[in-house]
Amino acid sequence: MSLIDLLRTALRSVSANKLRAALTMLGVVIGVASVIAMLALGNGARAAVDATFQSLGANQIQIGQRFAMDDGEFKPLGKTLSFADGLDMLSNISLVERVEMSVSKTVKARFGKNTVEINAIGTTADALEGIASSGDVQPVGWTAGTLLTVDDFIGEGRLFSTDEVYAGAPVCVLGYQTALDLFSGDDPIGETIWVERTRCTVIGVVAELESTDVQQRYRSDPNEGLLMPISTVIQTLYEDEPSVYMVVHVTDVNRIDEAKEQITNYLRERHQVEQDADGNYLDDFDMLTRNDILGQQQEAAQTFSLLLAAMATVSLIVGGIGIMNVMLVSVTERTREIGVRLAVGAKQRDIVSQFLLESILISASGGVAGIVIGILAIPLAAALNQGVALLYPGSIPLAFGVAVLIGIVFGLYPAIRAARLDPIEALRYE
Amino acid sequence: MSDATKEAVIRTEKLTRSYSMGDNNVIALREADLTIHAGEFIALMGASGSGKSTLLNLIGLLDRATSGEYWLEGKSVSSLRRDELSDLRGRRIGFIFQNFNLLPRLSAWENVALPLAYRKGQFGAQNQLALAREALSRVQLDHRTDHQPMELSGGERQRVAIARALITQPAVILADEPTGNLDSKTGVEIMHLLKELNDEGRTIIVVTHDSNVAQYANRICHMRDGILTEGDSVHVAH
Numbered sequence: 001m002s003l004i005d006l007l008r009t010a011l012r013s014v015s016a017n018k019l020r021a022a023l024t025m026l027g028v029v030i031g032v033a034s035v036i037a038m039l040a041l042g043n044g045a046r047a048a049v050d051a052t053f054q055s056l057g058a059n060q061i062q063i064g065q066r067f068a069m070d071d072g073e074f075k076p077l078g079k080t081l082s083f084a085d086g087l088d089m090l091s092n093i094s095l096v097e098r099v100e101m102s103v104s105k106t107v108k109a110r111f112g113k114n115t116v117e118i119n120a121i122g123t124t125a126d127a128l129e130g131i132a133s134s135g136d137v138q139p140v141g142w143t144a145g146t147l148l149t150v151d152d153f154i155g156e157g158r159l160f161s162t163d164e165v166y167a168g169a170p171v172c173v174l175g176y177q178t179a180l181d182l183f184s185g186d187d188p189i190g191e192t193i194w195v196e197r198t199r200c201t202v203i204g205v206v207a208e209l210e211s212t213d214v215q216q217r218y219r220s221d222p223n224e225g226l227l228m229p230i231s232t233v234i235q236t237l238y239e240d241e242p243s244v245y246m247v248v249h250v251t252d253v254n255r256i257d258e259a260k261e262q263i264t265n266y267l268r269e270r271h272q273v274e275q276d277a278d279g280n281y282l283d284d285f286d287m288l289t290r291n292d293i294l295g296q297q298q299e300a301a302q303t304f305s306l307l308l309a310a311m312a313t314v315s316l317i318v319g320g321i322g323i324m325n326v327m328l329v330s331v332t333e334r335t336r337e338i339g340v341r342l343a344v345g346a347k348q349r350d351i352v353s354q355f356l357l358e359s360i361l362i363s364a365s366g367g368v369a370g371i372v373i374g375i376l377a378i379p380l381a382a383a384l385n386q387g388v389a390l391l392y393p394g395s396i397p398l399a400f401g402v403a404v405l406i407g408i409v410f411g412l413y414p415a416i417r418a419a420r421l422d423p424i425e426a427l428r429y430e
Numbered sequence: 431m432s433d434a435t436k437e438a439v440i441r442t443e444k445l446t447r448s449y450s451m452g453d454n455n456v457i458a459l460r461e462a463d464l465t466i467h468a469g470e471f472i473a474l475m476g477a478s479g480s481g482k483s484t485l486l487n488l489i490g491l492l493d494r495a496t497s498g499e500y501w502l503e504g505k506s507v508s509s510l511r512r513d514e515l516s517d518l519r520g521r522r523i524g525f526i527f528q529n530f531n532l533l534p535r536l537s538a539w540e541n542v543a544l545p546l547a548y549r550k551g552q553f554g555a556q557n558q559l560a561l562a563r564e565a566l567s568r569v570q571l572d573h574r575t576d577h578q579p580m581e582l583s584g585g586e587r588q589r590v591a592i593a594r595a596l597i598t599q600p601a602v603i604l605a606d607e608p609t610g611n612l613d614s615k616t617g618v619e620i621m622h623l624l625k626e627l628n629d630e631g632r633t634i635i636v637v638t639h640d641s642n643v644a645q646y647a648n649r650i651c652h653m654r655d656g657i658l659t660e661g662d663s664v665h666v667a668h
């Protein structure tokens with residue numbers, strides 16, 4: 001029999017028992033939907049880690065102040081993670097190559113009659129390097145994927161130097177849009193602006209930037225804001241010592257855990273961190289490396305993925321057995337039909353194909369329904385997992401393939417049984 | 431042309447079929463010698479359990495003999511494998527059953543074309559429809575092409591079955607109690623139709639226990655306790 005004839009026969013037979021076929025599919029539907037959701041979770045976790053990889057290098061450690069909920073607001077714990085902590089870390093721990101530090105504050109900046117409210121970022125001199133390597137933003141018109149250097153980010157003038165950072169020099173570098181807003185197109189280099197109550201000389205303008213993540217483009221404009229030496233910001237814009245955000249670069253990527261331990265001991269000693277009754281340190285800072293993030297993401301996704309994998313396996317097996325059961329019933333019901341087909345010249349292969357195609361049709365339909373439901377269930381899986389889930393495109397052919405395979409594996413035995421029927425017995429069957 | 435010079439469509443020699451039932455060996459057909467020539471209309475008569483169905487199944491290639499030889503159109507079939515028997519059966523044998531055995535979900539023409547569907551690649555869909563229409567027209571069912579078996583009367587169903595048996599131009603048509611499920615008037619119509627087909631040159635074997643049916647044949651063979659008695663040719667006056 002031709003494939004089209006066989007397919008038509010299978011379709012007719014399945015549609016003659018729609019409800020039965022639909023109920024039979026259920027196991028495969030749930031199994032396939034679980035496969036889609038499971039792979040989406042894994043994919044989401046991977047994507048989240050990849051995004052973090054871009055902004056945090058393998059040899060880097062993020063350090064920030066630890067906060068705790070107190071009386072309905074987040075308050076910093078213990079001692080402030082200070083600019084001095086970072087500077088001394090560099091000279092005390094040999095594994096530390098350099099320490100990028102930053103603070104940020106919303107300020108009013110004014111030139112003449114023009115006033116803007118923007119984010120002032122106080123950084124060490126190597127701040128642009130961090131931005132350049134993060135991959136979050138790029139100069140407008142830049143070809144994606146091309147390696148960026150710090151110089152590519154400077155539109156006009158220059159960035160402040162390490163000496164200016166140590167000296168707390170009153171200089172600033174403006175964002176592209178901020179420069180336009182304050183100077184209305186005039187050259188700002190060498191001019192003096194007011195940042196709150198501090199006079200500040202403009203030494204450079206950042207190139208016009210765009211966010212590499214299209215969704216991010218509508219949230220905040222990377223061209224609004226200004227950069228100042230971190231020491232200048234701390235001295236002039238804060239009354240109390242602010243806590244800074246640090247990115248520590250380690251000399252040897254293979255000794256990052258060792259460096260982390262040394263930094264921990266250094267900060268605990270410096271901040272006189274106390275221990276609780278069980279001997280646990282009540283740290284007032286948090287540290288994060290790429291491995292930490294990877295571990296967290298994987299751990300979160302793994303438990304749920306395992307659950308889904310178990311669910312998928314069980315449903316697919318149960319679904320397969322259901323299909324086998326229905327096909328065995330179908331073979332029995334249609335014994336006479338098989339006898340007639342054998343009598344008019346059907347070969348064993350024809351009968352096997354007919355019943356196998358029918359079970360594949362049931363399982364593949366279940367597969368298609370499962371794929372649709374699985375895709376619709378991805379946001380739910382993400383919510384239950386408190387994480388990200390992203391449809392993994394390869395999971396669609398994979399899940400469909402699994403569904404077809406279930407139809408073949410569990411449909412084969414009933415099909416072979418049908419083909420082995422004795423034509424005389426089959427024709428006589430009532 | 432005399433009988434002797436005609437090629438034998440069916441020839442059996444000491445054809446025997448036995449079944450083992452526990453310790454007993456039941457012989458359903460004992461050393462049957464039968465020669466049937468093209469254009470014959472044979473009635474195979476006997477009580478139930480006499481072995482006539484066993485012989486029909488062997489002739490129809492649905493079963494294999496325990497011993498003895500069977501030549502269909504001069505070709506020995508005893509060494510053929512199951513699928514080879516299916517192929518030969520589909521091409522050279524036409525079956526008509528007592529209970530019609532039409533497939534309920536197929537239309538009349540699809541039922542008629544079923545044997546062609548298993549002849550891989552030889553008949554396209556259009557060709558199948560055309561041949562099925564032709565066969566249905568031969569049994570006066572032109573107007574029932576697209577009806578399902580449920581929508582047809584008993585006589586019409588048997589006509590569809592006859593059209594299905596005709597469509598491959600088989601060497602022999604085997605009819606097992608073809609009027610058993612029909613009222614006597616319809617039964618007569620069906621037997622007239624078979625007689626017409628025989629007059630057109632088709633070789634037909636009818637298994638029956640009804641002597642009214644047997645009278646349409648030009649030779650009657652009797653079966654009793656597994657033993658076949660070949661009858662002589664008779665001229666039937668109709």
